[in-house]
Amino acid sequence: MFGYAGKILFVDLTNGAIKKEETQKYVAEFLGGRGIATKIAYDMIPPEVNALDPENALIFMTGPMTGAAPSSSRIDVVSLSPVTNMLGGSSAGGDFGTFLKFSGYDGIVIYGKSKEKVYLKICENDITFEDASKIWNKDVFESVDYMKEAGREMVEVATIGKAGANLVKTSGISFSKRSLASRGGLGAVMGSKNLKGLVVSGCKGIKVRNKDVLNKTNYEILRKLVESPSYEKYKTWHAKITPSLLKARRPYFGDYEEEYWEDAEEAARNAKDFFEKKVKIKSNSCFSCPLRCWAWIEYNGEEAPMVACQGTFSAITFILKIKEPELAWKIYLKMQREGLDIMSTVAVIAYASRLGKVKLGSEEILDFIDKIVNRVGEGNIFAEGIKKAAEYYGVPAVYVKGGMESWSSDIRPFRGISLAAAVTESGSISRAVHGFPESSYYTKPEKAKKVAKKIAGREDVAEPTIYEEKHKLVAHFENEHIIADSLGICDTPLLSVPEELWLKAFAAITGLNYSTEDLHYYAEKIRTLERLFNVRRGLNAKNDTLSERLFQSRFRSGPWKGVGIDREKFEELKKKYYELRGWDENGIPKKETLKKYGLEVE
Amino acid sequence: MPYLIVHEDKCVGCHTCEMVCSLSHEGVINLNLSRIHVVGYKGEKFPIMCLQCEDAPCELVCPMEAIYKEGDIRYVDGEKCIRCKMCSLVCPIGGVIYDAINHKMLRCDLCGGDPQCAKYCPMDAIEVVEEVPERRKKGVRVLYGEED
Numbered sequence: 001m002f003g004y005a006g007k008i009l010f011v012d013l014t015n016g017a018i019k020k021e022e023t024q025k026y027v028a029e030f031l032g033g034r035g036i037a038t039k040i041a042y043d044m045i046p047p048e049v050n051a052l053d054p055e056n057a058l059i060f061m062t063g064p065m066t067g068a069a070p071s072s073s074r075i076d077v078v079s080l081s082p083v084t085n086m087l088g089g090s091s092a093g094g095d096f097g098t099f100l101k102f103s104g105y106d107g108i109v110i111y112g113k114s115k116e117k118v119y120l121k122i123c124e125n126d127i128t129f130e131d132a133s134k135i136w137n138k139d140v141f142e143s144v145d146y147m148k149e150a151g152r153e154m155v156e157v158a159t160i161g162k163a164g165a166n167l168v169k170t171s172g173i174s175f176s177k178r179s180l181a182s183r184g185g186l187g188a189v190m191g192s193k194n195l196k197g198l199v200v201s202g203c204k205g206i207k208v209r210n211k212d213v214l215n216k217t218n219y220e221i222l223r224k225l226v227e228s229p230s231y232e233k234y235k236t237w238h239a240k241i242t243p244s245l246l247k248a249r250r251p252y253f254g255d256y257e258e259e260y261w262e263d264a265e266e267a268a269r270n271a272k273d274f275f276e277k278k279v280k281i282k283s284n285s286c287f288s289c290p291l292r293c294w295a296w297i298e299y300n301g302e303e304a305p306m307v308a309c310q311g312t313f314s315a316i317t318f319i320l321k322i323k324e325p326e327l328a329w330k331i332y333l334k335m336q337r338e339g340l341d342i343m344s345t346v347a348v349i350a351y352a353s354r355l356g357k358v359k360l361g362s363e364e365i366l367d368f369i370d371k372i373v374n375r376v377g378e379g380n381i382f383a384e385g386i387k388k389a390a391e392y393y394g395v396p397a398v399y400v401k402g403g404m405e406s407w408s409s410d411i412r413p414f415r416g417i418s419l420a421a422a423v424t425e426s427g428s429i430s431r432a433v434h435g436f437p438e439s440s441y442y443t444k445p446e447k448a449k450k451v452a453k454k455i456a457g458r459e460d461v462a463e464p465t466i467y468e469e470k471h472k473l474v475a476h477f478e479n480e481h482i483i484a485d486s487l488g489i490c491d492t493p494l495l496s497v498p499e500e501l502w503l504k505a506f507a508a509i510t511g512l513n514y515s516t517e518d519l520h521y522y523a524e525k526i527r528t529l530e531r532l533f534n535v536r537r538g539l540n541a542k543n544d545t546l547s548e549r550l551f552q553s554r555f556r557s558g559p560w561k562g563v564g565i566d567r568e569k570f571e572e573l574k575k576k577y578y579e580l581r582g583w584d585e586n587g588i589p590k591k592e593t594l595k596k597y598g599l600e601v602e
Numbered sequence: 603m604p605y606l607i608v609h610e611d612k613c614v615g616c617h618t619c620e621m622v623c624s625l626s627h628e629g630v631i632n633l634n635l636s637r638i639h640v641v642g643y644k645g646e647k648f649p650i651m652c653l654q655c656e657d658a659p660c661e662l663v664c665p666m667e668a669i670y671k672e673g674d675i676r677y678v679d680g681e682k683c684i685r686c687k688m689c690s691l692v693c694p695i696g697g698v699i700y701d702a703i704n705h706k707m708l709r710c711d712l713c714g715g716d717p718q719c720a721k722y723c724p725m726d727a728i729e730v731v732e733e734v735p736e737r738r739k740k741g742v743r744v745l746y747g748e749e750d
Contacts, residue, residue: 068631070618070724095617102632154633203702205632211625219722222618226724282645285616290724292614296645303644 002209003064003510005101014112023106033063034485035526037078047536051082052192054113061107063488067098069505070221071493073286076485081184084402087425087533088184093286094175099156103202114194121199132196139337140174147199159197160187161339163373169385170344178305182341183428209511217505224497239275242314243268248443251318252410255350256398260558267323274325312342315408319346321360338373344405351397396549401427413560414438416470422544425530433477437462467569471577479523525597541587603674604730610648612727619719637710652697652710660689678707
C-alpha cells in the first residue's frame, strides 16, 4: 500500500487486548481519515450507548496524504460526543498524525475503560500501557513534558488536561501543547476511559507510489501557497486576526448580546498592539506546512504556543469583553493548560455572566475557569455545557445543534452558517464551513463573490443575510471539509490551491487516480453515513435546529442592526438542503440515496 | 562547489527539507532517513546537515578510510565501510546518520550540486552559495591559530 501506513490499531482498554486491522479493508469505500473513522464509529458504537460509557469508541485517524504533501498534518478524531450525544468529531494539525504513520498506523481506535489511569505508548510493535496516576491531575503542558521525557525517541504526544480528566464537557484533546481537537467534548470521552494520553514514535517511513512526480507536484503546491497574496499576511496573523474578524463583522459579544460592544474597536486595536509590540513572537508551522498559523509567544515570563487560525484569542477578547490583551493572554494560557475547547468555554462563561455568576472583562474569569475545571460549586453545573446549565437555571441560552456551544463567530446574520450549525452532524460549524464565503464577504468581497458564483451560480449570494442558494454553498463546503479531513490535508490550503494539483499529489502518493467528482462522491457518501449514525440514534429533522433564543434575537445596534433569523426562511432552506443531499422531508436519507452510495442498511 | 547556509531565524520547523531529502534520496518519507535534521527547542528551530568541514573529523577517524572526497563533497564508500559508526559519533553537529533500515551511513551529498532542501524550503531558510563564505574561512583560520 502506498501513502497509507497500512494498519489500524484497536485497543480495548478494559482487558488490554490489542489487535491490528488492515487499512486496505476500508480504503476503497471510505477513503481515509474522517471517512474511515466515521465507518468504524458506525460499526462499533451501538445506538443505545451514551458518550461516556465504556462502549463508546474514540477513533483517531490520519489520511493517505498525512505527512506526504504540503500542509498535510491533519489527524481526525471521531467519537460519540458527550456534549450532544450525537456523532462528534474534531480534527487537529501539528506533528502527531505524521508520527503516528511513522509508527506504522493510519489510526488508533480506543474502546472500553481502563481500571487504572493509564497512558498508551506506541512505538511500532511495542505497545505498552503506562501508569498515568502521577500526571492524571496535571495540566496539558506538564503532562506533555512528562510523557515526552518518558519516550527515548523523538515522540509526539496527545493528551487531556485536567478538564478532560474531570469529564468537563467543553474539554478537548491536545496534540502537544497547542493543536487541539477541541470541539464536541472529546477530552471527556478520553477521560471517561481513564486514558490520559497517547505517545507515538517510530522509524517507519511513508511509502509513495511515484517519488519523482510527488516531489515535482509538492513543489508546485508549495509555490502556489507561498506565492498567494495572503501568504505574507500569515506572518503577522496573530496581530491582524482580531481586527480582521471585527472588520468581517463576525464576532459576537458577551452572551450573544443584541447590542454592539462599543469598546470592540479599542479591544481589537489593543490586541493588535499586544502581538506587534509587547510579546516576543516566533512563527512556527505544523508538519509540512509553510503557513505559520502558530507561533511561540513569550510574555511576562510566561510562554506558550498559540494557534491563530481559529481565532481563539479573538474569541476571548470579544466574547469575554476584554479590553486588556494581557488579561486575554492569561485566560488563553489557562484554558490551553487545562485542555479546554476555548470556543465553547467562553460561550459558557458568557452565559454564566448573564446569570451574574461572573463578571466579563475581569480577572474573576480566571477563578471561574478553575471552578468549571475542578467542578467546584456551581462550576459543576457549567462543566456540563451550556445546554444543561440553561436547563438547570431555566434561563434560555444560545447553542446550536444538539446543545453544542456556538463557534467563535456570531451565526445570526450568516444564513449559510446558521444552516450548517443546524444540520451538520457534530454541531461543529468549524468542521463544516470554515473558510466560507460569507465569512470573508466584508474583508475579501471579490474572492467571496467568485466562490459563490462558482458554486451556486450567483455572485450576490456571498452576502451573509441572503437566504437563497445557501444550501448549495453549505453542501459544497461540507464536502470540501470532509475531503480535507479524509485525505489529511488542512482545509485552508486545500481551498487555496487548485484541486487538480492535490489530485496529482494524491495519485503520486497512493497510485489511485481520482477526479474531483470522485472525491465529491466520497464526501457525499461519508456525509450520508454521518447522517445515518445519528438517524439510528433516533434523530431527525426536528433535531436540526438552533436554540430558541437565536430565532428571537434581533440586533439593536452595530453593523447588523435589525437583523435576526427568520424561522420560516430557515426551515425552507433546510428543506432545500435535504433535497440536495437526497434526504426526505424528515431529514432521513432516501432509499435511492443509500443505494447510490452503496450504504444500504438492513 | 555549492555551500549551504542556514538562516535559522527564518525556519518555522515544518520539516519540508527532511521530507524532500528522504524522498529524493531514499524514495520514502522518513525523518530518520533524512540527511538534514530540524532541531529546535520551543519556538526556535533550524535545520542542520553536514557542513563539509575543512579538516573533517569523520574522515580522520574512519578506520577503513571509507570516506573520500570527490570535488569538494565527501562520500562514504559502502564497500569499504564496516558500519562502526565512528564518523557519526565524532561529528560535532550530527552530520552523519546511521540508516538502521538499510544499514548504511547517510550524509549530505549536496544532491550532486542541486540541493533539494534549499529548493523546497518555503521559508528560504536554506541558501545555496557557490563559494564557502569568507566569514567561515576566517573562522577556520582563527581556529587553527593562523589569525586572531
